[in-house]
Amino acid sequence: MQDVVLNQITKTYNKGAVRAVDEVSFSVDKGELFGLIGPDGAGKTSIFRMLTTLLLADSGMATVNGLDVVKDYKQIRSRVGYMPGKFSLYQDLSVEENLSFFATLFNTSIAENYDLIKPIYVQIEPFKNRRAGKLSGGMKQKLALCCALIHRPNVLFLDEPTTGVDAVSRKEFWEMLAGLKQQGITILVSTPYMDEATLCERIALIQSGKILSIDRPEAIINQYPETLYAIKAAHMSKLLHDLRSNPQVKSCFAFGEYHHVSFQRSDTNQEVQLLKYLQELQHVGLEIKQIQASIEDCFIRLMNKEHAGSRH
Amino acid sequence: MQEVVIKTDKLTKRFGDFIATNEITFEVYAGEIFGFLGANGAGKTTAMRMLCGLSKPSSGQATIAGYDIYKETESIKKHIGYMSQKFSLYEDLTVMENIRFFGGIYGLTNKQIKEKIKNLAEKLGLQDQMRKLVGSLPLGWKQKLAFSVAVIHEPRIVFLDEPTGGVDPVTRRQFWDLIYEAADNGITVFVTTHYMDEAEYCNRISMMVDGVIKALDTPANLKAHYGAASIDEVFFELARGAKRSAD
Missing domain, CATH: 3.30.70 (Alpha-Beta Plaits)
Structure with missing residues (x-):
């Protein structure tokens, strides 16, 4: 079963002058860890916002957890967890207050779903009375992930969770994702770090609103045509x-x-x-x-090919 | 003997009980590309702010381009360039206006500014974009332009704080071409990055952990010393034991 489906989704800004997402189609299987790999401006955030029902597409259709992103937006909102690229929790609420606020919004409690967030939350629990704004980057990231999980979503959307984070914390974060995958949660994650691509089951390489390639990371590497x-x-x-x-x-x-x-x-x-x-x-x-070849080699080759193609 | 352009001696910054930068001592040579690495919260930003003359040290000594870090901060500012991922150019000014503005700030004459505008337009392939707002340019171009503006006054040293974050892999490499070119022209480059492959492009790198410089050498020597296959591994080895993770 497919938990996320995009069919020819297009999103433009400035009255069509900017094609942020250009007829993008892909799907994510239930329980899959799927990576959207591309630099800033590739269209990753627009895709996330359309799938989480925060933005309407110009054309095309998409479903999440079998529900239409336009028609069934209310139901989708209770079934997905979303961690935006920009830290979006309440800076002047404490760690625990933020978490219980998001739990309450979804008619649940920290206690009810504690088992799911436990492996992550225990790392920040010693600071539960600290205001979110006073946390370090790595701790903010963990709190944001807990808040996105507290209502036990079916599908988790993580928009650049590791951007600006050092190599050690990035590695820890991916270990947490592997743990969540074990719980059967479908995860769509984006990153500009090409070396993180191999930690996903399947990836889509994206640049300037267009998908360059979709496959398992090993398969993309094996398709590299040159020695x-x-x-x-x-x-x-x-x-x-x-x-x-x-x-x-x-x-x-x-x-x-x-x-x-x-x-x-x-x-x-x-x-x-x-x-x-x-x-x-x-x-x-x-x-x-x-x-x-590494994923970055593949990306560079596909980017140059796309660029050469668009000149004709 | 190589000319030293940055020299620090037990440079320290305390915020109350917290020692952000703890007695760091190192030298950077003229024309060198120096990678300043460390985990989040290791104290890199604090150290960099002191080196740029923006923050007064709690103790220790340093000279930047020969100027004292306590008494001659204004002279330091004239002889350095600075670029960060976050703030670099005015998005609501055009490309040309930004160049003119920063050229003016650094005391270039109108004639010099005119020449710079012409050279930069050619070098960066921005001839058709000069009258466009910087905010409308793709990130990669913005970063290349921001770097060129940061060295518009031909400073002795340019400080780059994560200049390539989020930039696509092709542009990231073009950006490093600009760094090499600046270094070839004698500008010392002091750069932080989270991309470990970029650490390899530096002549020497330092690794900061919990406010202290734990290692400083050429990438090849560091790998040999730690028996590591990559700088990534060296970084893990050193940063794994870090206690702090403040921003």
Whole structure:
């Protein structure tokens, strides 16, 4: 069964001048952890707001938990949990007051659903009398998640829960999501961090309101059509420049410790030729190895392809 | 001997009982790209505010571009650039107005500003956008423009506070091209980021945990020292024991 369905959803702003979401279709299975991966301005938040019945689409249709987002908006609201990208709890209420406020709104109590939020709430419970506005970023994020869960929703919408959060807290947050998935909750989560994509069961890569690809992360990686190499040398910025001016090279971009390179042609001695070319340019400490593409490599390739396509 | 542009000695900032930045001592060299990493609440922002002359230290010493952090904050401000993800440009001014405004603030002459406008328009491919409001530009362009404006007065040092947050992977790399170019032109770059791959682009990085600099070296040396395959792993190793998580 599918818990979230979008069919050709379009949303424009400024009287049609900005196509924030452009005929987007995808679906999320019941109990699935589905990631919407893309940078700021990709249309992620608009999608979340349409699915949580806070914004109307220009065209297309969508259902959540089998209910129509326009016709059945009232029922949807009691069945979904939504954690917006911007911290939206009451800063001048305490941790506990915020939580009991949201529980009351949904005709329930903290006690009734404590088991669901417990693994997360115990981490902030020592600070339950502290005002929400005085919490650290990581603690705010945990409180917001508890508030979104307190009415035991069927579907959870998390809009960029890890943005601006350090690498350690990000990892902890994804561990919490894995725990919630065990409880059978359907989760749609968005993130601009490409490395988080592999923690989802399926992902949609999105850019400028359009879906670039939808699949399991491993499948997207396996579909990467070119052989990819990682290369490094003592002088990395000169290396990038020299690689880009080599006609053998199809694409080349910085990627952490290495530059990632693909070749115009696929015969085997491309590597050897390239190394010779770089040695002639006085590069030292050269190292080249074949690697598997990451989601970020895939995203860059799809983005460039989309960009090239739109110019014709 | 390399020229030192940032030098701190036991620099400390207390807020009541809370020691946000605890006796940090380090040096940054001219033309270097220096990554200033740490978990949320580690004390990075507090340290950066002191280095920019915006916040008075509780104790310790520091000089920025040769100027004293207590007595010469106005001279410091003239010789540094600053850009953050949150505030950078005026959204309700056009691209050209922003350049003119910041150029004026930094004391550039009209002739210099005119030249800068022409150069930046070409370099960033913004020729057709000069009269558009900055608020209407895509985030990636805004960030590239904000960086160019932050170095418009050719400062000795530019401080970048999470400049690439939320930016798409292609633009993120173009942004780093601008950073490299600035460094090649002798501008020292002091940058914070949550993207661990970007830590690799720095000449040296420091890692702050609970107000203290726990490690400082080149990315390669740090990985070797901690027996880690990536900077990510080094970060986990160091930040895992953190007690604080304030913002």
